[in-house]
Amino acid sequence: MDKAFRERAPRVVDNLPGRQPGSYLVLEGIAPIHLTQGLGAGKKPEELPQFFQQTTYKDARRGGWDPAERLRAMDLDGVEAEVIYTTLGFRQF
Numbered sequence: 001m002d003k004a005f006r007e008r009a010p011r012v013v014d015n016l017p018g019r020q021p022g023s024y025l026v027l028e029g030i031a032p033i034h035l036t037q038g039l040g041a042g043k044k045p046e047e048l049p050q051f052f053q054q055t056t057y058k059d060a061r062r063g064g065w066d067p068a069e070r071l072r073a074m075d076l077d078g079v080e081a082e083v084i085y086t087t088l089g090f091r092q093f
Contacts, residue, residue, distance in 0.1 A: 008028050010025065010026070010027050011025075011026050012024070012025060012026070012035065012057045013026050013032070014056045014057070014058075015056075016032055019032065019034070020034070020053065021053055021054065022034055022035065022036040022052065022053070022055060022056060023035040023036060023055075023056040023057035023058075035057050035060075036051070036052045036055045036056075038087060039051075039055055039057070039059065039060045039061075040052070041061060042061070061073065070082075
């Protein structure tokens with residue numbers, strides 16, 4: 001990313017001042033989006049409140065963005081094919 005645009009580029013920021021702990025997707029012109037709401041896969045319901053308060057994007061399962069890890073997760077779950085669609089990126093537009 002060209003230096004002139006780095007401050008305007010979408011980015012993940014941990015622990016924004018004045019907001020609950022966690023990772024946020026920061027986009028120009030849009031309120032920061034708390035990311036941990038989408039990171040609870042594989043957690044038990046009773047684990048989620050604490051997980052959401054203590055988790056950053058670094059704790060996410062890599063299969064959300066790493067194709068090799070996604071294939072491993074699919075194998076673990078017995079999934080042979082998936083339809084990929086946008087989630088957080090949808091809010092940008």
